[in-house]
Amino acid sequence: MGWDDTFSRRLVGRDLTIGVIGLGYVGLPTAIGFLDAGFRVRGVDVNKQVIDALSLGENPGDDPQHDDLIPSKQGENWKISTSTSEMVPDCDVVLVTVPTPVNEERLPDLSYVSLAGEAVFSSIGANSGTIVVLESTVYPGVTREIWSPLVEKLGLVEGQDVHLAYCPERFVPGDEEHGVRQVARVVGAGDQKIGLDLRDLYDTLTSGGVTYVGDIEVAEAAKVVENVQRDLNIALVNELARIFPVLGIDVEDVLNAAATKWNFHRYSPGVGVGGHCIPVDPYYLIQKAKAAGAPVELITSARAVNSAMPKNVAHDVAEILKKNGINLSSSNVLMLGWSYKPGIGDPRETPAEPLAEALVEFGCEVQAFDPLVDGRFFPEGLATLVRDESEIKPFDIALLVTAHDEIIGLDWTKLSNLANHSLIYDGRRVLDSDMLEKLGWEVYLLGAPL
């Protein structure tokens, strides 16, 4: 048999069916993207609420970018279901975009990858040659370690009945310039032809370019390394934000000066990093490398620095309260922002949570103002979520956690009038200190001498 160009021909003719397992913040825009690129798409989510909303043409998630994109009804080109076995047999390519969180012990939880794989493989017929692509972030080796035994157990032959590949999602939630249709992608596959076919397929989804990088493990490692590098560079500016105030220097002045150098990378210190990738992925690599006996001191140290930031900030806040003669156990802290990132309401893996925990441990009462956060995902009993500015109660110090537009643009005079003490701590270095001081606020800055 010569070079098999069936896939290429069908790709050109858009005569391929793409399945997407998991219609969350990655899967949904991906499914819609491939639909818009002209392919038949089959979407699966185990959450019935998601499928119900989508069936009505409604956006099941909190990313407003998708609002206008949801197909209004199903048809030959767009079918959705809670049942994997119903959808997968149609598919030529199945993309798995399920979550890979870390558990309480900071170990990767691969149960979703495993369950989704089992559901997919048990729906694949012999000789179908279905390509199954994992997009979730994992450590190097996971795709094969988790999926190959499942394939075998189900009596399928890899490279014949089914092909495995890995293509990490790289998009930035809430960032229109780096959505699934813009970001560069990498594809890993043991079989070069599969890798090149997938490269051509993803090329119809994104304008950012797609590279076949070799084995599955290379693509898995690349994804983790991207986030590890980011974690490390943020950790550096966070460590510097602890060092320079002690020396009487504002870290932001230093970083601005250094940033005039052509090869300096400008990162900003803050109350901590959140989200599904940066604070999570390093643990994946750490766990895998440790198990193999490789050194992980630096990556581990970076993670420690970043995960200590909420506690450090809580200490600063306590210090400021005490300095101002305020009893911690009768104090109220107004956290401005709760989600991990400006412009989005996702409260998972937010540094606001350990920060609130530390404040509560100090005896403070905490209210968190965040108009974007959905109360259903707010931890119970820890703090009070305030979504409406008018419901903010008197407080002793305001603490900027997330630089939402809705927070930067607050009525600071009104807020000051509401305050028992007009103290504010800018944990993201985004506020106009001069303006606030003119309005009577006493301003403290993360990374500057207190």
Add this chain to the structure above:
Amino acid sequence: MGWDDTFSRRLVGRDLTIGVIGLGYVGLPTAIGFLDAGFRVRGVDVNKQVIDALSLGENPGDDPQHDDLIPSKQGENWKISTSTSEMVPDCDVVLVTVPTPVNEERLPDLSYVSLAGEAVFSSIGANSGTIVVLESTVYPGVTREIWSPLVEKLGLVEGQDVHLAYCPERFVPGDEEHGVRQVARVVGAGDQKIGLDLRDLYDTLTSGGVTYVGDIEVAEAAKVVENVQRDLNIALVNELARIFPVLGIDVEDVLNAAATKWNFHRYSPGVGVGGHCIPVDPYYLIQKAKAAGAPVELITSARAVNSAMPKNVAHDVAEILKKNGINLSSSNVLMLGWSYKPGIGDPRETPAEPLAEALVEFGCEVQAFDPLVDGRFFPEGLATLVRDESEIKPFDIALLVTAHDEIIGLDWTKLSNLANHSLIYDGRRVLDSDMLEKLGWEVYLLGAPL
């Protein structure tokens, strides 16, 4: 007295005398740069050989870029001397560019800064208003800590008889695009007018832009942070170069894949970092921060990773030799390159030295081929320096340390014929493995499974 524009007017008229203390790899091009910009220049170096060479219009150093620039004779615009007291009284601005090495205990050696300061200040007259600028890399606080007491001791008044400032050199030896006439600069000075005057002065030297960044300490900190960030990012790829081979993955494949992401910073792993800045400056900050009780775990960890690389590579080499049945104690290792950087012959702070030490400790004999290194600066008794290709003796493994053009372009067939065993370890990932394998070499790569 209103705004004093004397300096500005004299600057425009090039009616200023600039002194440069220390005519080494920073001071010499700086002095010549200001001469070419039209100023009167006074150069001082305590090394008589340097002044003697310059007096003859000869290049005293090893940077061939300066060859054609040395003024052929002295005159009103260009005077040089070993005597600070002879030159400084003429000067309006004195730039101090002396070395700031670290000592055996990895503590900063500030004796040159102190001695140069004492010599300069004792040559400054009362009311002269001389501006004295330190350019050497130091930790935040050094300029004032070392110099202010000297100024006071000599009966001078800061802000009247003498003004202190800091403007870190940032240029890259051997890199024509980042010489003293191209790089962006930052100026720190407690007195804003002095800072802005110096900004305007340095603007005549470099096309890269000059920023007044505030206090001396901010500029000092910026310089250190630039190098700390570089050290950290190199440390990450070096740690990854230790992790991925254990997982059966080549780190370069991973970094190339990750580099397709828009915000990834591509650094390369190697046998270790050298030079006067990156492996040195972090210790400055570590020492200062530690003394002040600030956390330094991350920076320290990065330094540890990078400084362990020569030993790691020596272990790899020993492993390969043993695997090939070669007795370490009768083996000969040919190091290809000795200086810390391609294209320059400077052997100071080169990782080649601890690498050779580790190999010698294993019992290996070491010859180092580096046509650029001056034998006078080569450590005695450790290895044999070979500057001429024809003098290379038979060896058991070649080990690429520095990617000089003269090394990449070696006659690899001839070298293979000379070898007892045609083994080669590429410690910089710059060689063409396929080509070498075709010529009969067995190629090992830093960061790839052995």
